[in-house]
Amino acid sequence: MIDLHLSPEVARAKASGAPLVALESTIITHGMPRPQNIEVARLVEGDIRKAGATPATIAVIEGRLHIGLTGAELEALAQARDVAKLSRADLAVCLARGGTGATTVAATMIAAHLAGIAVFATGGIGGVHRGAEDSFDISADLPELAATPVTVVCAGAKAILDLPKTLEVLETHGVPVIAYGQDNLPAFWSATSDLPAPLRLDNAAQIARAHRLRAALGLPGGQLVANPIPAADEIPVRTLAPLIETALAEASAQGIAGKSVTPFVLHRIFELTEGRSLTANIALVRNNARLGAAIARALSKS
Structure with a gap:
């Protein structure tokens, strides 16, 4: 079994049947410069909440597949250096090594589906x-x-x-x-x-x-x-x-x-x-x- 780590916000949404939207994390680690990366990540999550759904930013952190990140985890990822860029070929190896990585479109789709999230918004x-x-x-x-x-x-x-x-x-x-x-x-x-x-x-x-x-x-x-x-x-x-x-x-x-x-x-x-x-x-x-x-x-x- 895959160890899916749901953030408290995502866990509450799933328990209540509230709508969820998956978000990738490479846009934070590889797609935008600092400090725009964390600013945009917060804005996008806020846009989803204002529109009546719950954001679920996906990443691998120390060998655990996170479905949704807390504010502190989002900040730490935005500041991290040398974060792996994970696609289908890399995802399992990163998990096996206990590594940290940001998910591309492909890896985010895989993780979202595992978590029962049907919609994913990206750039x-x-x-x-x-x-x-x-x-x-x-x-x-x-x-x-x-x-x-x-x-x-x-x-x-x-x-x-x-x-x-x-x-x-x-x-x-x-x-x-x-x-x-x-x-x-x-x-x-x-x-x-x-x-x-x-x-x-x-x-x-x-x-x-x-x-x-x-x-x-x-x-x-x-x-x-x-x-x-x-x-x-x-x-x-x-x-x-x-x-x-x-x-x-x-x-x-x-x-x-x-x-x-x-x-x-x-x-x-x-x-x-x-x-x-x-x-x-x-x-x-x-x-x-x-x-x-x-x-x-x-x-x-x-």
């Missing part, structure tokens, strides 16, 4: 990296969506990825990709893209019903809800696209490859946008948390 999912036809670099998030029955709310795949190939892999694996309230897919920092959405739903009740019906049909895996960043906070594609190309070209010229590419490119985009990318990132994460809470509430009533 953007991983996907197919540019040049994957040579590198075969495809995020473990995509097959996880095909395997684990959790509804994931995001702002699309991260815009530095190959978005058409990411969509193709999701379709091949039978993952429902649902645009929320629009007919094309959002592209993380941008509310729209040139990619038409395979599916569209316009309210949380419909998304919750689709989640229930997938289970009733015996279909494996979850569903991906692509929630556009609010228009007031977005960086339009026409502005962002050349900056992404510049950052990728700089990475190539400097011989940066593999897992080092993404953090380098994200940092350069932060610099090239004069911080607007971080402001947009915060806005979209909070927006996704609010929608996640609405879906969790709808699920708790169905």
